[in-house]
Amino acid sequence: METTQAVLTAESLRYRYGETVALDGVDLRVDPGECVALLGPNGAGKSTLVMLAVGLLAPQQGTVRILGGDPRRAKTRRHLGVAQQTLGFPSTLTVSELVGGAAVRGGLRAAAAGPVLAELGLTELARRRASKLSGGQKQRVQLAMALVTDPALLVLDEPTVGLDTQARRHFWQILAQRRAQGTAVLVTTHLIEESGTVADRVVVLDRGRILADAPPQELVSRLPDRTVTVRTALDPDGLERLPGVLRVGRERDLVTIQTRSPEQLLRLLLEQDPELSELRVQDVGLAEAVVALTDHREPSENPREGRAA
Numbered sequence: 045m046e047t048t049q050a051v052l053t054a055e056s057l058r059y060r061y062g063e064t065v066a067l068d069g070v071d072l073r074v075d076p077g078e079c080v081a082l083l084g085p086n087g088a089g090k091s092t093l094v095m096l097a098v099g100l101l102a103p104q105q106g107t108v109r110i111l112g113g114d115p116r117r118a119k120t121r122r123h124l125g126v127a128q129q130t131l132g133f134p135s136t137l138t139v140s141e142l143v144g145g146a147a148v149r150g151g152l153r154a155a156a157a158g159p160v161l162a163e164l165g166l167t168e169l170a171r172r173r174a175s176k177l178s179g180g181q182k183q184r185v186q187l188a189m190a191l192v193t194d195p196a197l198l199v200l201d202e203p204t205v206g207l208d209t210q211a212r213r214h215f216w217q218i219l220a221q222r223r224a225q226g227t228a229v230l231v232t233t234h235l236i237e238e239s240g241t242v243a244d245r246v247v248v249l250d251r252g253r254i255l256a257d258a259p260p261q262e263l264v265s266r267l268p269d270r271t272v273t274v275r276t277a278l279d280p281d282g283l284e285r286l287p288g289v290l291r292v293g294r295e296r297d298l299v300t301i302q303t304r305s306p307e308q309l310l311r312l313l314l315e316q317d318p319e320l321s322e323l324r325v326q327d328v329g330l331a332e333a334v335v336a337l338t339d340h341r342e343p344s345e346n347p348r349e350g351r352a353a
């Protein structure tokens with residue numbers, strides 16, 4: 045059977061900075077049109093993986109390929125669009141000059157900027173200088189610069205930091221249109237819940253290794269953990285000591301209990317407070333699922349440890 049060519053493939057990728065192991069054998073594949081979110085705590089190796097993928101670092105062991113080519117080569121890098129949060133641009137240039145410049149560097153004519161500016165709603169700002177742009181507008185300009193060459197893979201490092209909800213929705217809408225045309229997206233973010241709503245797959249990286257690579261909903265459902273919400277007169281401190289209880293919180297006048305063993309908890313709750321009402325049981329969020337995977341406490345104090353293996 046003919047399989048589509050992967051946009052990105054990483055095999056047994058290893059990278060260390062001196063004594064520090066940043067990537068410890070990473071395998072990853074991203075297909076056309078796919079959106080893969082790279083999650084994990086600080087220092088997990090996300091940025092290192094991204095830098096290897098875009099050719100800013102060379103693998104010390106293993107391989108990384110973009111459409112079968114080496115991202116260290118300029119010819120291969122043309123397939124990449126990169127928007128990095130920390131990247132600033134020359135403040136004296138206008139929006140149109142910035143995006144036009146990116147087009148020219150990608151081997152296109154500066155006029156290629158026109159349609160992308162329209163796509164991102166930047167046409168009216170075309171003649172504005174970068175120094176006069178708001179944070180959200182700058183982010184859109186960066187995206188325009190990354191998209192102007194019609195890349196096969198868009199690599200985004202924390203793209204929605206500092207955006208309000210509406211700007212964020214707009215941002216993902218634009219990406220959805222591009223993805224429908226086959227553009228793949230690799231995105232790092234600390235906004236785990238957000239990534240769960242936009243990514244086809246979530247890759248959880250920790251200490252240089254991939255702990256999970258699955259659709260977000262699957263990661264959540266792998267966890268037995270549930271959030272139980274209830275109106276009860278029971279004392280929260282007492283609830284915290286019940287077996288399997290991970291966390292007790294308040295939501296207005298309701299109590300929320302995160303638990304590893306929901307059935308057991310429900311039995312105990314109903315037994316101890318026959319008056320309880322407004323009972324609700326929900327999945328925990330993706331954020332909790334990821335934290336459960338990357339929780340580093342010792343097994344003795346952390347009964348979840350086995351799950352991370």
Ligand SMILES: Nc1ncnc2c1ncn2[C@@H]1O[C@H](COP(=O)(O)OP(=O)(O)O)[C@@H](O)[C@H]1O
Nearest residue numbers: 061064065066085086087088089090091092093
């Ligand atoms: N330039 C560097 N020199 C030395 N150590 C580094 C450097 N960059 C990253 N590291 C280390 O490599 C590990 C992975 O870092 P990084 O890829 O930046 O992770 P993340 O982006 O997930 O926070 C961390 O332990 C970090 O401290």
Ligand SMILES: [Mg+2]
Nearest residue numbers: 087090091092
């Ligand atoms: Mg980083």
